[in-house]
Amino acid sequence: MENYKLQLVRYYDKYASSRNASLRDSWKCDIRSYFRDFLITRQLGKILEIGSGTGQDSAYFRDSGFQVTAIDLSEENVIRCKQRGLHALVMDFYRMTFQDQAFESIYAFNCLYHVPSSDLKAIFQELKRVLISGGYMLIGQRGGMAYEGEYSNAKKTEPRLSVTFEKEEYESILRQYFRLTESHVVPVRDYEFHWFIVEKT
Helix, strand or coil, X not given: CCHHHHHHHHHHHHCHHHHHHCCCCHHHHHHHHHXXXXXXXXXXXXXXXXXXXXXXXXXXXXXXXXXXXEEECCHHHHHHHHHCCCCEEECCCCCCCCCCCCEEXXXXXXXXXXXXHHHHHHHHHHHHHHEEEEEEEEEEEEECCCEEEEECCCCCCCCEEEEEXXXXXXXXXXXXXXXXXXXXXXXECCEEEEEEEEECC
């Protein structure tokens, strides 16, 4: 496993309990609810969450009537997903074991910003592979500036890879693989949060 992935596993294993007990910010819940309603309107009920963390969002979709699969690199996160009664697997979304077109939608919230820019082509091709034609994916992550390097803060000093983009640049990347249907910005304290809905055509 690559060094930056090992950093992520160590970080998320260490903080799994505290993250499991934390409450979602209201604006994050609003995005999640929007995508739920978006999918219900289109009768798309089989969803994959990548980088699921401890399963808060996956449980929300499950409780909303979706058939949910959650994957994460962190075994500690997956344990907590299973404690919520979720179908959860320790899996790297670089190389998923699912069949082609296995899911009607994908939820990728605050996980793809851990992917090096040089790997995005392979990642989007793999995500596209497991998504049905006419299926949708939500991607949400930090943005507003071009940055690629290690990130930490005063409370959690362990470094982890963070890759962010200007909104227009990321839109251009997404359009190489999907039809971009929606693009949004949420101002959050000292950064922007970008979220997108894309369709596999």
